[in-house]
Amino acid sequence: MSETKQLRSAQWFARTGKDGLIYRAWMKNQGLPAHEFEGKPVIGICNTWSELTPCNAHFRELAESVKRGILEAGGFPVEFPVMSLGETLMKPTAMLYRNLVSMDVEESIRANPLDGVVLLCGCDKTTPALVMGACSVDLPTIVVSGGPMLTGRFRGRSIGTSDVWRFGEANRIGAMSQQELYQAEAAMCRSRGHCAVMGTASTMACMVEALGLTLPENAAIPAADSRRKVLAQLSGTQIVEMVRADRRLSQVLTRPAFENAIRVNAAIGGSTNFVIHLMAIARRIGVSLSLEDMDHLSADIPLLVNLQPAGAFFMEDFYYAGGLPALMKALEDKLHGDIPTVSGKPMRENWSDAVCYDPNVIATLEKPFKEGPSLAVLKGNLCEQGAVIKPAAASLPLLQHRGQAVVFEDIEDYKARIDDPALPADENSILVLKNVGPKGYPGMPEVGNMGLPKRLLEQGVTDMVRISDGRMSGTGFGTVVLHVSPEAAAGGTLALVQTGDYIRLDVPARRLELEVSEEELAARRARWQAPPMVTRGYVQLYQQHVSQADQGADMDFLQGGSGDRVTRDSH
Structure with missing residues (x-):
């Protein structure tokens, strides 16, 4: 069977008669010849770019790198927007809209002629929302995170967003003036990217890498580092290979993958928000997971990563120390190494060549940074x-x-x-x-x-x-x-x-x-x-x-999925 017959997008672009004419004609109004999108894997780039989501404001540029990789591999990239969740600006809370974005993602993927999807996400809720929506369709999918911002520098010391709470309390009691707060804020968020500490955004980037949904090193490469664009281009190439191999989310997101993510989260001292998001993702893909699993799988994992807010260093330091592959290598006796990843290679190959370059940042099980679990239920x-x-x-x-x-x-x-x-x-x-x-x-x-x-x-x-x-x-x-x-x-x-x-x-x-x-x-x-x-409305x-x-604070009617089949034509 030819690739055209196997591709989901062929249901649109390989058709004859009126339907085929309509699908192809309106694509051609963008100046595209039919051979660009007919018979090639059509790859959707799900983009959460928005100037109201400062963490993701560089995603237009990142998407171009993804497109280069898709084109290089013989695919056809189509970028599409979904609602973006700016953690720092949205009221009453971005979490209110996580489920709405997941619906936007799910229906956008299912309704359109896509064979595979690249999820561009970074700010806290954008990662779980996009993964949840993609799980409910279950196409070949790869995640590219936006990366952390560079470490802030203020009055001779390193600072990050955990200092928001310290500076805020100091201001309340008169130990820090408003003018000093203005100076600190300019020094704290000094580059593109999400929070530079092990906050929720960094935790989510580590989560998707630990689940096997990204290429190695995705979690920690700083947003301003040119290697972030290299990873994006390689991810574009990889998604085309995934489509040809029909490697879907459900083949990667197995129960052992979730167990790996829980143990990794314990070792990095990840955000408590990890719990609520991972639970929701598990229910979308159909993996049984409970709070008790979170507790007992974390119980024997000490804290290995010395990052704020639980430690002293920052995501930039984590990357230079070896990043998540080095952390997972330190944990390898506790992890499932033989499970599949988006690369088609077993998980252990993601860390096999990893080296820890700074034991002050990434410790070992024998000499952990802190004893005891970093998460408890x-x-x-x-x-x-x-x-x-x-x-x-x-x-x-x-x-x-x-x-x-x-x-x-x-x-x-x-x-x-x-x-x-x-x-x-x-x-x-x-x-x-x-x-x-x-x-x-x-x-x-x-x-x-x-x-x-x-x-x-x-x-x-x-x-x-x-x-x-x-x-x-x-x-x-x-x-x-x-x-x-x-x-x-x-x-x-x-x-x-x-x-x-x-x-x-x-x-x-x-x-x-x-x-x-x-x-x-x-x-x-x-x-x-x-x-x-x-x-009234969505909030009702x-x-x-x-x-x-x-149970993950998902909507009861969104658990599970409806697959990728579109049952009715519109013409």
């Missing part, structure tokens, strides 16, 4: 379906702690009262924030690492236990319990917590308990009223159908 009466914490970024004395709750009913309540001198909080209190989960906010914003009361900051307090049904930026740090499920807006026990209640956190035992009797909780539940929901659809955090 909690259970208890305050989080029946689970919650997560990042011990690697927490204060050791607070990982086992009992304190009285200081409750904020929503984010507006928190903002109104956190700096009130009369707030009944001391360094032993536990700050509890409700109604910032998937349904409650809506969209589950990154507000879980609440700023501490100004009065306590002035006393020198730098960390407190904080609990919410929201998320935390991967650039954040502290003893922060996140993703409490069920959330307050869904009637979880979190909704019933009152100021003065005692809460016990025991991370080594994986427990989070509210010390209130069942009888009292039943009485409170009888008085509880669900908050009002939105009554989201609140009605979004799953809880422990």
Whole structure:
């Protein structure tokens, strides 16, 4: 059988009669002869470029490198846009729209004459959104990340986006002026690319490489480094080969691939957002995965990578030290090395030639950077379906702690009262924030690492236990319990917590308990009223159908996929 007959795009471009005329004629109005797109693998470049997504603002240029690789391999590239999620600018939160983008991606791929897809993604939610959508179609697919920005330099030291939280607290107590903040912001984000620390964007880039969805070294090459363009061109060449081999996402995204990603995430000290995104991707591709898997697969993996916010260095340093291949080589006894990747080669070949050039950045299992797991899943009466914490970024004395709750009913309540001198909080209190989960906010914003009361900051307090049904930026740090499920807006026990209640956190035992009797909780539940929901548009659809955090906060009707078949013609 000829390649034309095998190609999905032939259903459009190889047809005769009126239908073939229409499909080809309108492509030709771009100045293209038929032989450019007829009989060649048609490769879609799914681009999340936007000037409102600064992390991805260089993607038009990156797409040109991908196109060169596709053309070199005998394919035909077609670039198309999808909704872009700018983490730093979108309100109320980019996470509200992750599922919407996944729908945009899924339907754009399925509806068009594409044989394979290159996903251009970088900023936090663009990576999981694009992978989720592509999983539901299951064409040959490769991911190209945009890369981290260069390390910032301010007053003689290296800085990155984790310093946003430090600088912000210093400004609140008068230790850093607004003028100094202006100077710092110019020095912090000094090149193209996403956050320079092991935040969510970097975690997602590591995730897709660990899953086998990218070429080696994708995760860490800085955006400003010319080698990022080289990788993009090689990825363009590779996707054409994938189409000819019919190597689809479902062949790469196996259960062992997800296990590799979880172990790698533990070793790099990745963002807690990894949990919610990987769970959603697994449910799209049909792999069984649970919070318990996240916990037990991470339990024996110490922190090996010394990057902010859990350590000292930056993504640029990680790349120079050997990048993710060197990290995976250090972990090879814990990983599945024989599973397939987008290259068609087994995963172990991605790290076989890797070398660690700086043990201060990438440690070994024998001499890790930090002992103990960097991710833990909690259970208890305050989080029946689970919650997560990042011990690697927490204060050791607070990982086992009992304190009285200081409750904020929503984010507006928190903002109104956190700096009130009369707030009944001391360094032993536990700050509890409700109604910032998937349904409650809506969209589950990154507000879980609440700023501490100004009065306590002035006393020198730098960390407190904080609990919410929201998320935390991967650039954040502290003893922060996140993703409490069920959330307050869904009637979880979190909704019933009152100021003065005692809460016990025991991370080594994986427990989070509210010390209130069942009888009292039943009485409170009888008085509880669900908050009002939105009554129109996408947000209404989201609140009605979004799953809880422990299931990935995807829409219930989006789990699984419909494949690549288009059942009806439009002409």
